[in-house]
Amino acid sequence: MISRANRLRGAHTRSVAVVGGARHCALIMRTIGSMRDSVYRIDAHFETDLESTAPDDALARFRDVDAFASHVRAERIDELWLTLPLTH
Numbered sequence: 001m002i003s004r005a006n007r008l009r010g011a012h013t014r015s016v017a018v019v020g021g022a023r024h025c026a027l028i029m030r031t032i033g034s035m036r037d038s039v040y041r042i043d044a045h046f047e048t049d050l051e052s053t054a055p056d057d058a059l060a061r062f063r064d065v066d067a068f069a070s071h072v073r074a075e076r077i078d079e080l081w082l083t084l085p086l087t088h
Contacts, residue, residue: 016042017072020083021049028083040079044071048084
């Protein structure tokens with residue numbers, strides 16, 4: 001069993017790359033950020049909304065799919081989440 005203290009120190013943390021528009025990505029980031037014991041850490045974002053502007057934070061953001069894929073591979077990101085609305 002993974003203890004809460006280990007999770008808080010980053011043990012067994014899953015890195016995540018998110019694909020979607022800025023609004024949907026922000027919602028996921030807020031949700032994950034509000035969870036005290038979350039094992040997920042969002043490390044990269046592939047922006048699908050061409051008209052949005054990137055917020056000022058340390059998150060790696062991409063609009064080029066090849067650069068995004070290279071980053072995910074190089075950083076060995078554990079999971080890829082799609083945050084697209086069902087209308088897409």
